Amino acid sequence: MQTTFPRLMLKHAAERPSAPALREKEYGIWQTTPWSDLAKLVEAIACGLHQAGLQRGEHMVIVGSNRPRLSATMLAAQSLGAIPVNLYQDAAAPECVFPVNNAEVRFCVVEDQEQVDKMLEAREQCPQLTHIVYDDPRGLRNYVEDGLGSLDELIAAGQVFMAQHPQFFHLEVEKGTSDDVAAMFFTSGTTGNPKGVVHTHGTLIDRADAGAEFDKLTSAEDVLAYMPPAWIGQNIFSYAQWLVCGYVVNCPESAATVTIDLKEIGPTYYFAPPRVFEGMLTSVMIRMEDAGNFKRKMFHTFMDVAKKVGPALMDGQPVGLVDRIKYALGNWMVYGPLRNNLGFSRVRVAYTAGEAIGPDLFTFYRSIGVNIKQLYGSTETAVFVCLQPDNEARADTVGVPCKGVEIKVADNGEILVKSPGLLKGYYKNPEATAEVLTADGWYHTSDAGFIDNNGHLKIIDRVKDVGRLLGGANDGAMFAPKYVENKLKFFPFIKEVVAYGDQREKACVMVNIDFDAVGNWAERRNLPYAGYTDLAQKPEVYELIKDCVEKVNADLAEDALLAGSQVSRFLVLHKELDADDGELTRTNKVRRGFIADKYKPLVDGLYEGKTEQFIETVVKFEDGRTGSVSATLKISDAKTFTPVKAAA
């Protein structure tokens, strides 16, 4: 497709000027921006940026949540041939320094005072950052810093320029081609500096189009934009596909109102990482536990029916008449109201990706009639590599290759991808580019996996993380830490897990409890606790977690390949792993190596057979101050099982 994002926007504005493009809830009312208004806004911002000196080919940083005016700013930058770079709005100032300097950014457009403060702080180390423009003026009245201005002023100046040069904007848009760089995404990176992934209009639009075709998306879809725009998934779902399909993107009122806004909008196309689905299920379950006897009984009775026949119905398989009637009754009494309560009444297609999803969680949503599916992709592939067709959604696969994609599995188990949506390269980093993108056009995903008998791709772990046990009873057995971690995380009581075992004689894990779920569990059992740390160290909680670990071990024992990965010892951490402390990436993935260093005494304690271990750690609060937390943690053994196949 030979087009660019600004051209797509102008096409919608010309064809359907009064159709809604964006909605934002403000002052309690959903305010709509039609395509024609959006085009005018983009033109004004583009003219304003041009006057301020933004050049073709230059990078411009945007920081903020999903706001219509920030989406318009991205379009405006692209119209001028500049490259918008979204940064995570919750990243601290020092984390912004590298991207800003790496991309030699002079201009940034930010959401509000919080982001202005952050960019001003970052500017001390980024002298070239001369222009800071803010959307929301609140609290900024008394700021007198150089180069700081409001988006309103920029728009007003742009409008004056527009009146004098009516053709300017359209000529600029005409200059753009689909091979121009459209956006750059900094990958969070588990090690070293982040890398800027460069995508062109062509790569993003091609993939957005492939995804839209696969699920037959139309301009009638409603999408809620609530994930960070710096993440490529968000860019694809509420920017690239928005402009390709011309559907409506809805921006929530604030981060705290997302669940309310979700209910009000009732999106038809929805995307969330597993943890969001998990959070919703947990809150439903907690509320059901607190509900009256009759309601609880009704819920559980019909959920059993749903579990039995729901997924089959959704996959279009034959189901007996009695079961159909029972399901219909359940749909009327339980599933329908539940879907409505979750905001899923109108969902046609829901995707989850980024992490493995638990089979129970996956089945739950499909059984109540939510068409949840999985997909596979990454920043480097502009998301869409594999997708699950409507009738073939499974919890343990990630789907079949979609249009234009070729896949092969390398000898070491690594998945290689060829697709029109592959990155152009890492910005100013040819070595890293050469590492992942070979001359024959294959992208190395660094994920280990295989294609199953039905042609679906199945992922096991990161290639570099798949290790071997060394010594002990299972010498040389394969160890897949993420596989073990995910299996444990599927229990509602466990929020996060870090598994160790590579080059060691057995597998051990450190666990984060889910404070809500375990807290509720403790309350129902009249177990008093003083806070997170106290609760985490209760012997009863250790028993609870031990039970989960042993169930996973029993499950692993049946897997010939991974039986050696059974967990023999575990401990429950006294604090939640947090991205602010560098323990998780900004996309909430555990940084195993970093954690092993930081909690070295604990890891040693696990392997030295101790029953408890003292640890002191530094924590960083959201406002940047630090404090220290210390505790003596118990370490517990768990039962392992003889591998089923080996025994047979």
Add this chain to the structure above:
Amino acid sequence: MSKVIGDVILDVQNISLRFGGVKALTDISFNVKEHEIRSIIGPNGAGKSSMLNCINGVYTPSEGSITFRGQTFDHMNSRQVAEMGIARTFQNLALFKGMSVIDNIMTGRNLKIKSNLLMQALRVGPAQREEEEHREKVEHIIDFLEIQAFRKTPVGQLPYGLQKRVDLGRALAMEPQVLLLDEPMAGMNLEEKQDMCRFILDVNDEFGTTIVLIEHDMGVVMDISDRVVVLDYGKKIGDGEPEEVRNNEDVIRAYLGTGH
């Protein structure tokens, strides 16, 4: 700070307040200038809340007078005070626990509603239009205080820190010229206090509202106030800018006690 502090807007002269033999306030005089944040501090029982109650007409002072915008009163009437543009929040909260956040804040618009009860009940013509206008103002306050997620939640179900915010919202709904805040940060944790400080500074900055603040947390007072009055046992023992008050011997003695 580039804010401009104006002329005296509220002048309290020689106020004394007695309950039978108990002297709650003795000969207190101080003034409040337009656009400033003026704090009243003092140990427990120093007479801080009594002082606010005299200003907004809950108590009638035994002696002295209060001048507001050039008009002098020997006692204030609470309805009149509200109509003149002085709003307050309460130390122990005075919200309708069973009503939603919107409805609670809407009560602050009461004095500004012109249509009568019957028209409102029937929602005819002007009453409906008026309600929409007031609702819009309320929505701006909700947005300002960042409580969008709790719009329709009954206030009684909210945590204390948020109830305090709703209480502030209700006072703001009156679009006051002077806002009296009675210990807005009592019982809050550090994060809630920081939020509340930001809201107070923003109210002062965005709306130009003059603020009279009673507060226990000295850090907060010294950080955000323009001038501070110190009371002890119903008497004024200090008055001036935070730095000045901090070094005042009497104030140090009142807070730390004297060596014996």
